[in-house]
Amino acid sequence: MAQKPSIPKGTRDYNPVQVAKRHYIFNTIREAFETFGFQPIETPSFENYETLMGKYGEEGDRLIFKILNSGDYLNKADEQAYLEKDSNKLTGSISEKALRYDLTVPFARYVVQHQNEIEFPFKRYQIQPVWRADRPQKGRFREFFQCDADVVGSTSLWQEVEFIQLYDAVFSALKLDGITIKINNRKILSGIAELIGASDKLIDFTVALDKLDKIGEEKVKEEMLGKGIPQLGIDKLKPLFSLSGSFESQIERLKDILDASDEGKKGIQELAFINKAISELGLSTAELELDVTLARGLNYYTGAIFEVAAPKTVQMGSIGGGGRYDDLTGIFGMKNVSGVGISFGLDRIYLVLEELNLFPETVSKNVKVLFINFGDEEALFSLKAIKYLRKHGVNAELYPDAAKMKKQMMHANKRAIPFVVLVGDEEMSSNTFTLKNMISGEQSNVTLDVLVKEVK
Amino acid sequence: MAQKPSIPKGTRDYNPVQVAKRHYIFNTIREAFETFGFQPIETPSFENYETLMGKYGEEGDRLIFKILNSGDYLNKADEQAYLEKDSNKLTGSISEKALRYDLTVPFARYVVQHQNEIEFPFKRYQIQPVWRADRPQKGRFREFFQCDADVVGSTSLWQEVEFIQLYDAVFSALKLDGITIKINNRKILSGIAELIGASDKLIDFTVALDKLDKIGEEKVKEEMLGKGIPQLGIDKLKPLFSLSGSFESQIERLKDILDASDEGKKGIQELAFINKAISELGLSTAELELDVTLARGLNYYTGAIFEVAAPKTVQMGSIGGGGRYDDLTGIFGMKNVSGVGISFGLDRIYLVLEELNLFPETVSKNVKVLFINFGDEEALFSLKAIKYLRKHGVNAELYPDAAKMKKQMMHANKRAIPFVVLVGDEEMSSNTFTLKNMISGEQSNVTLDVLVKEVK
Numbered sequence: 001m002a003q004k005p006s007i008p009k010g011t012r013d014y015n016p017v018q019v020a021k022r023h024y025i026f027n028t029i030r031e032a033f034e035t036f037g038f039q040p041i042e043t044p045s046f047e048n049y050e051t052l053m054g055k056y057g058e059e060g061d062r063l064i065f066k067i068l069n070s071g072d073y074l075n076k077a078d079e080q081a082y083l084e085k086d087s088n089k090l091t092g093s094i095s096e097k098a099l100r101y102d103l104t105v106p107f108a109r110y111v112v113q114h115q116n117e118i119e120f121p122f123k124r125y126q127i128q129p130v131w132r133a134d135r136p137q138k139g140r141f142r143e144f145f146q147c148d149a150d151v152v153g154s155t156s157l158w159q160e161v162e163f164i165q166l167y168d169a170v171f172s173a174l175k176l177d178g179i180t181i182k183i184n185n186r187k188i189l190s191g192i193a194e195l196i197g198a199s200d201k202l203i204d205f206t207v208a209l210d211k212l213d214k215i216g217e218e219k220v221k222e223e224m225l226g227k228g229i230p231q232l233g234i235d236k237l238k239p240l241f242s243l244s245g246s247f248e249s250q251i252e253r254l255k256d257i258l259d260a261s262d263e264g265k266k267g268i269q270e271l272a273f274i275n276k277a278i279s280e281l282g283l284s285t286a287e288l289e290l291d292v293t294l295a296r297g298l299n300y301y302t303g304a305i306f307e308v309a310a311p312k313t314v315q316m317g318s319i320g321g322g323g324r325y326d327d328l329t330g331i332f333g334m335k336n337v338s339g340v341g342i343s344f345g346l347d348r349i350y351l352v353l354e355e356l357n358l359f360p361e362t363v364s365k366n367v368k369v370l371f372i373n374f375g376d377e378e379a380l381f382s383l384k385a386i387k388y389l390r391k392h393g394v395n396a397e398l399y400p401d402a403a404k405m406k407k408q409m410m411h412a413n414k415r416a417i418p419f420v421v422l423v424g425d426e427e428m429s430s431n432t433f434t435l436k437n438m439i440s441g442e443q444s445n446v447t448l449d450v451l452v453k454e455v456k
Numbered sequence: 457m458a459q460k461p462s463i464p465k466g467t468r469d470y471n472p473v474q475v476a477k478r479h480y481i482f483n484t485i486r487e488a489f490e491t492f493g494f495q496p497i498e499t500p501s502f503e504n505y506e507t508l509m510g511k512y513g514e515e516g517d518r519l520i521f522k523i524l525n526s527g528d529y530l531n532k533a534d535e536q537a538y539l540e541k542d543s544n545k546l547t548g549s550i551s552e553k554a555l556r557y558d559l560t561v562p563f564a565r566y567v568v569q570h571q572n573e574i575e576f577p578f579k580r581y582q583i584q585p586v587w588r589a590d591r592p593q594k595g596r597f598r599e600f601f602q603c604d605a606d607v608v609g610s611t612s613l614w615q616e617v618e619f620i621q622l623y624d625a626v627f628s629a630l631k632l633d634g635i636t637i638k639i640n641n642r643k644i645l646s647g648i649a650e651l652i653g654a655s656d657k658l659i660d661f662t663v664a665l666d667k668l669d670k671i672g673e674e675k676v677k678e679e680m681l682g683k684g685i686p687q688l689g690i691d692k693l694k695p696l697f698s699l700s701g702s703f704e705s706q707i708e709r710l711k712d713i714l715d716a717s718d719e720g721k722k723g724i725q726e727l728a729f730i731n732k733a734i735s736e737l738g739l740s741t742a743e744l745e746l747d748v749t750l751a752r753g754l755n756y757y758t759g760a761i762f763e764v765a766a767p768k769t770v771q772m773g774s775i776g777g778g779g780r781y782d783d784l785t786g787i788f789g790m791k792n793v794s795g796v797g798i799s800f801g802l803d804r805i806y807l808v809l810e811e812l813n814l815f816p817e818t819v820s821k822n823v824k825v826l827f828i829n830f831g832d833e834e835a836l837f838s839l840k841a842i843k844y845l846r847k848h849g850v851n852a853e854l855y856p857d858a859a860k861m862k863k864q865m866m867h868a869n870k871r872a873i874p875f876v877v878l879v880g881d882e883e884m885s886s887n888t889f890t891l892k893n894m895i896s897g898e899q900s901n902v903t904l905d906v907l908v909k910e911v912k
């Protein structure tokens with residue numbers, strides 16, 4: 001094979017530094033999750049075909065990777081579909097498994113399947129890869145990790161309060177100061193829909209409203225009219241255009257605006273409750289912001305809606321999101337299980353940390369000490385010392401071959417190993433070690449115990 | 457949907473306790489790998505179809521999970537195969553990706569693809585799931601994790617010495633004392649083949665020899681003759697039947713037996729070198745044992761062959777294995793890259809630790825303290841304390857609803873949460889907390905700082 005091998009588009013190899021950085025993020029999130037009382041579960045990479053199909057809309061169905069049945073799979077192929085050469089229709093008969101598309105549906109499936117072993121409210125987290133047959137593009141991959149934390153089995157708003165604190169805890173631990181946690185409530189959006197007299201135009205309305213900063217009030221109104229939102233509705237909601245100031249003052253304004261909508265008022269109450277609690281508890285580095293244009297996953301969320309924005313110094317889409325949903329497990333026949341959850345956008349968080357240079361220098365567990373190999377006798381003497389170093393938690397190794405010293409030193413350099421140890425006849429007879437600091441160039445002759453101290 | 461959902465056969469859901477135990481094993485292995493200077497890489501879950509196919513033999517090709525192309529995949533289907541309804545022939549034209557079958561071929565692909573960025577010798581480890589369309593049975597799954605460490609780019613035997621120490625370090629860290637690291641050398645097997653005058657019967661010979669303990673010398677000889685091994689060969693190798701005693705004495709005997717085979721003698725030299733080094737360095741809890749019947753992956757390994765046996769008190773197949781291979785990357789056109797590596801059998805190690813009760817009690821990061829919820833005012837007061845506890849590394853949470861106290865206490869019990877905190881008017885006015893030990897039943901009124909100390 002003359003051509004170098006490659007990997008499928010939209011997938012990635014991770015080199016040691018990248019793995020170390022990714023695990024640093026995972027571990028930080030994992031630790032915060034556990035401090036907050038969330039417990040990990042893991043589900044299989046592939047689910048039964050029928051578990052996933054039909055859960056993400058038509059577009060989602062298309063983007064799910066299906067696994068071809070093993071053996072003589074055409075034997076059970078749908079005959080009609082085969083005759084018609086209809087790919088879409090044939091799939092279900094030659095594939096009975098599909099790769100996980102997100103962590104939400106497998107979680108719902110898990111809750112229903114294991115409902116008798118689970119103690120509710122159930123707080124779970126899950127950090128696993130998902131796969132989507134999306135067209136790959138910058139920042140969009142066909143294999144990527146999701147990090148989700150959810151609670152199911154309680155409608156208490158204290159959980160929304162907890163999730164806001166959890167976001168704050170994770171991003172503070174990552175030293176990513178200045179993130180904004182945006183919050184909205186589906187019930188406020190429903191109230192708005194009621195008032196503009198066009199529930200089906202709600203998304204058009206919020207999308208247009210979201211552009212206020214960029215294009216100004218007049219242009220926003222034009223867009224709304226163009227989308228078929230009645231002038232009367234726009235007039236009624238004019239006060240939304242000047243909604244600004246503190247969380248509290250926005251709440252007060254919203255009370256006026258949505259006075260005619262019971263559901264809207266309920267949403268305001270919920271937001272006010274959450275905001276009061278957060279004010280009392282305080283956030284370390286994050287800010288909580290009310291954003292009535294926030295409408296992500298509108299068809300899915302039933303209460304709070306969250307989205308996390310990176311610090312304003314960085315150009316980046318949302319780095320997290322979530323909300324309250326009232327019927328997660330309904331798709332599998334288990335009704336009335338309310339849930340609320342958040343997720344972290346790992347790939348984007350990685351890019352932000354990289355851009356702001358926030359990965360700790362110690363993140364990569366690189367080798368601290370390389371012992372130069374001068375021959376079998378020296379190697380054996382060295383390995384005894386290496387064993388001792390490792391016992392004391394120092395990552396150490398021997399260059400495997402008695403190659404030219406220059407080559408071995410170059411190897412240490414290329415791998416950015418900070419210390420090199422030289423062992424010759426003299427060292428062996430005096431039971432000492434010549435330690436060279438590869439950064440300063442300093443060299444000293446030390447005992448094993450001093451060696452451990454020096455490199456630690 | 458009336459029926460409870462399920463997962464594909466051969467796959468598993470992991471509940472929080474299982475995840476914690478699995479990660480305990482992963483983390484222990486990972487830490488040892490890094491202490492020994494191995495660096496992590498990760499590769500995509502699926503590879504290009506042609507990267508995997510043809511690398512594992514015909515049986516392997518069948519067991520690889522293929523991913524169906526997206527969209528109108530029948531459009532590009534091989535017409536002839538489609539007409540003939542030939543599943544096998546059709547697959548390559550409707551699938552261009554396949555799930556990773558092991559970590560070795562992706563590693564070889566990685567090394568070749570990234571050869572210009574890699575500094576050799578390259579010591580990498582990889583802990584990721586693999587998938588096989590095997591018939592599921594007890595202890596055999598369609599999705600399971602592999603843990604591999606390999607060095608490529610050096611033929612030094614010091615690496616074999618290091619891998620034996622690494623096995624010892626990992627199993628000692630897992631407190632799994634008394635494992636046996638069996639070692640053999642392909643060159644010794646080649647020498648045996650030379651001497652019995654039937655290279656193609658070598659596996660039959662070793663399989664029969666392996667039964668010596670169970671069925672005795674006469675039956676073993678019968679089996680060998682039955683398999684077509686000439687009497688003359690069996691006679692020549694008779695001394696193998698009484699091979700026992702220390703590593704050193706076995707080595708001495710082998711020298712006599714294989715005196716006529718240069719390759720056999722080379723194998724003995726290698727084993728002697730490794731054994732001498734290990735004797736000098738010592739092993740913490742493992743034992744090194746020479747086993748000339750060890751022939752795993754015979755067609756693959758070219759030097760040392762390793763296999764790890766669980767402690768004799770446990771009924772379990774091998775829990776690890778590996779060896780030296782001389783042409784890992786040849787399949788992708790990069791010649792002369794010698795490698796040596798080992799792997800850990802995660803699922804079996806899990807079962808052994810479970811059976812011997814070796815998982816630490818602290819392995820599950822369960823919640824330490826549950827605050828009972830008596831209403832919004834108390835809840836807010838509690839959350840302030842919870843925030844403080846979490847800052848001090850204590851996993852703590854609030855019961856989300858102001859449910860009946862009995863229900864909340866039951867919840868703590870069912871989740872095996874060791875401490876419960878009760879906050880009422882009195883506690884709030886005196887800024888104290890009533891702490892209940894759920895195991896002893898003891899109850900005390902404490903300040904926040906004492907609370908932290910008590911539960912830690």
